[in-house]
Amino acid sequence: MCSAAFAGSATAAACRPAGELRPVAPRELGTAVATRRAGRPCVVLLDEHLLCDDGRVELQPVGPTRIISLLPGSAAETLQQRFGDALSSILSPEPGAPALLVAIRTALRDAAADDRLLSLEAERRRLAGEITKLNRIGIALSTERDQERLLNFILTTARDFTCSDAGSLYIVEKDASGTKRLRFNNSQNDSLPHLELVKFTIPVSKSTLAGYVAVTGEPVNIPDAYLLDPKAEYSFNPAFDQRTGYRTRSMLVLPMKNQDDQVIGVLQLINRKISRTATLTAADIDNVVLPYDDAALELTLSLASQTAISLTNNQLYEGLKESLVELKQTQAQLVQGEKLASLGQLTAGVAHEINNPLAFSRNNTHLAHERVTKVARRLAVQRWLEAGTGGDPQARVAAGRAILDKLKEDKELGPDAKDVIADLGSMPAPKQLELLKMFFSYVSQSREQKEGSIEEVLARTQKVLEECFIGLDRMAEIVLGLRNFARLDEAQFQNADIDEGIRQTLMILSNNARDKGVKLTSDLTLTRPYACFPAKLNQVVLNLVNNAIDATPRGGEVHVHTRVNGAWVEISVRDNGEGISDANISKIFDPFFTTKPVGKGTGLGLSISYRIVMEHQGTIAVTRDETAGVTFLIRIPTEPKDPGTRTEGAAKAAESP
Ligand SMILES: Nc1ncnc2c1ncn2[C@@H]1O[C@H](COP(=O)(O)OP(=O)(O)OP(=O)(O)O)[C@@H](O)[C@H]1O
Ligand SMILES: [Mg+2]
Known part of the structure; x- marks a missing residue:
């Protein structure tokens, strides 16, 4: 840049090959330098015509700008203090063409180097920002377990990366009959921020855009939704635009494929803008909305896949969690089963051990009871005989009949006792006494012969009862052992x-x-x-x-x-x-x-x-x-x-x- 006076001079012509020569007025100089196009290094040829009326220079030094002073001596010195390194060289007010050319070339080269440095710095900052975002995405993908939060985060991130005005997510799900459907699950729209999300499902078929991507697994990049290729199998549904007054133009519709190459969702980005903050107005849409480029496609495709993998992992994780709970329950049941099994074995063992002493104690008790009963009958018979013939004959007969009733129960004597009872019926009392005496004497003698004396029988019974005690003691021992074994208390x-x-x-x-x-x-x-x-x-x-x-x-x-x-x-x-x-x-x-x-x-x-x-x-x-x-x-x-x-x-x- 230079003054109009300088541009007209023959010296100015000498630097034309180095770039565009732009004459500016003193008051325009600052703005012209500030708004110069990126990638165009700038050299200001500052002569006295670019000084304002008050003698100042209307210029803030900007990164890749170099200044060549053509001012008279004293003015040039103050420039040094003000512009520092931006002051490339100080020439006399009317330098010769060769000196000017050298000065301009040097200044241009330095400005170009500065400019490259600045754009590299800007690129570094952009990449660092992207890495930070990618890191955040990576962390979110691997740590976020809440599906809704994860989906909303991914949609926001995909829109950020691609400067999309709007976006939505469909998730593949199965209905009650097992048929796959696409559920419209998330929606974001900068131009319609208060739009209420209405979830709905559509069939997985090639007729809709999302359905087509879900079926084919291929991304679709559409520069203008209203100018679709007539041969395309899918169509754009303008219902949303008609209902809300929104204007859909560029679209990027991407499959979300998991590690098994299954499409588990569809990511839809709408209206790529020149900047994330730009607003969409119907009048300005052509200027503000751009088609999606390959870089956007590549980046969001990988983001969609990462999300799909993460979602599948989350589902696996949930499944795993459920299995773990089930496993723990099964294990608890089995442990319980194990305890019951031990209890079963224990019971079987104990039952068997107790069975023997129980059986012989029981037998012996029966035996003792039988013997004691017999002894009691023998004693009754003995007492009747010992009472002799004195006393009331009727009473003696009645007592004899009572003993006969008891003898009826005896296995061996029962039949004879019954015959005697029958014979007694028709006899006169003295004959009855005689018959009773005869029969009881026979009973007494035959018992004595068979069983021995009453004392002997009682002694044997005592032994039987003692064995009973042994059996009962054994059982008590087992029960005690059982208590000791379990020690449940x-x-x-x-x-x-x-x-x-x-x-x-x-x-x-x-x-x-x-x-x-x-x-x-x-x-x-x-x-x-x-x-x-x-x-x-x-x-x-x-x-x-x-x-x-x-x-x-x-x-x-x-x-x-x-x-x-x-x-x-x-x-x-x-x-x-x-x-x-x-x-x-x-x-x-x-x-x-x-x-x-x-x-x-x-x-x-x-x-x-x-x-x-x-x-x-x-x-x-x-x-x-x-x-x-x-x-x-x-x-x-x-x-x-x-x-x-x-x-x-x-x-x-x-x-x-
Ligand atoms: N003394 C042994 N001789 C041979 N194999 C054995 C012996 N003890 C254990 N095992 C082996 O170890 C396995 C596991 O034993 P463990 O006691 O844990 O279970 P189990 O006996 O099979 O079932 P459970 O005890 O639950 O009824 C057995 O199935 C058996 O194969
Ligand atoms: Mg075992």
Whole structure:
């Protein structure tokens, strides 16, 4: 830029090849420099004609602008202070053409370098802004679990990136019959900010724009919605524009494809504007709205896909959460089932153990009752005979008849007693007394002969009753053992007789073992109680012995051994069964791992045992024997530190060397 006077001069002509020469008036200089076009470096040739009336220069130094002073000496010096680096060179008021040319070229080169620097800086700032936005998108995509918030955020971001005036999102969903439909789910519009969102669904068909993109999975870029290619399979629905007075022009409709290449939604961007803040007016729409370019297509397509992946992941996450809840419930039910199963085994065992003493106690009681009844009848007969012939004959007959009624009930004497009663009916009283005497004498003698004296019978009855006591004591013992086993009423950490718990457990399982031809043996050597959860420890031994019995289907031996080894109480359960394969050994403590048929094993026994041993700050390990079978070794501290504190991780060892 230069003054009109300078532009006309022959010297000015010399710099024409370097660019456009623009003469300006002194008052226009500042505005002309400020509004120069980007990418056009600017050099001001400042002569005295560009000074205002008051002698000032109307110019603010702007980045890529360089000044060449053509002012007389003293004025040039003040320029130095004011413009600093922007002052490229100071020439005399009328320099020769070569000097001017050199000065202009140097100034132009410097201004061009400044300009490049400025545009690089602007680009850097733009890219940094974009990276920040992309970061924010990445974080939102990976952390936002609320679908509606995520969709609205993505729509806003896509519109920001593309300077879109409006946009909407469709989501693919299935109706009750399983048919896919597109749900109009989100909408944003700068020009109609208070528009109420009305959700609706449309079929997934090629006739609509969103439907076409959902079916084909291909993006559609439309410069003007009202000037569609007549051969296009889709059509633009102007209903929204007609209803609201909005004017849709450029459109970018994109598929939201997930990691499986499935279209799970459609992103629709409308009216790309020259700037995000520009407002759309019907009159100005042609100037303000631009078609979408390839860069916008590329960026939003990837954004749509990222969103789809994130949405699918969210759905998977939700599904996973539900499965986890279900799994926990199933596990809880199975654990409950496991408890019930143990209870079942326990009940069966106890029932069997109680059955024997119960049966013989019952028999003996019957026997004792029978004998006592017989003795009572014999005593009645004896007393009648001993009473002699004196007294009222009628009364004696009546007493005799009463005894006969009782003898009727007797298995052996009953038929004879009935005959005597029948014979008595027609006889006169003295004859009746005679018959009664005869019969009772026979009863007394035959009983004596058969059963021995009454004292002997009573002595034998006493023995029977004593055996009854043995049976009842055994039952009392079992019931007590059962209480000790379960310890339901005192399940806390306490000093308990571990060996006794194991004895009870083995007693309960002995029936099951016997049925399967398995010998249960034990060598229990603990000499004092140790701190433990007795009921839980019993459950562990029950699980291990049960597993050992199951692993010995063709019969064998299961041996339980307890001992103190240093600072540990050791309980080992050894069997000579089928053993555990290499493939299974590392899985046996996993919850639900079982090799047993459905309905037989839940696969929880060992995982529950493992947890219980952890609660004892102990370890559980399994070793495979050279010949056959396995040994499970439980170790719990003789002096536990903080009762109930687990030794996570250290407790389990699939196989110790
Ligand atoms: N003594 C053993 N000998 C051979 N295999 C064993 C022995 N103990 C456990 N296993 C194996 O470990 C698996 C898991 O045992 P665990 O006690 O956890 O479950 P389960 O016995 O199958 O079912 P549950 O105890 O819930 O009824 C068993 O299915 C079996 O394959
Ligand atoms: Mg088991």
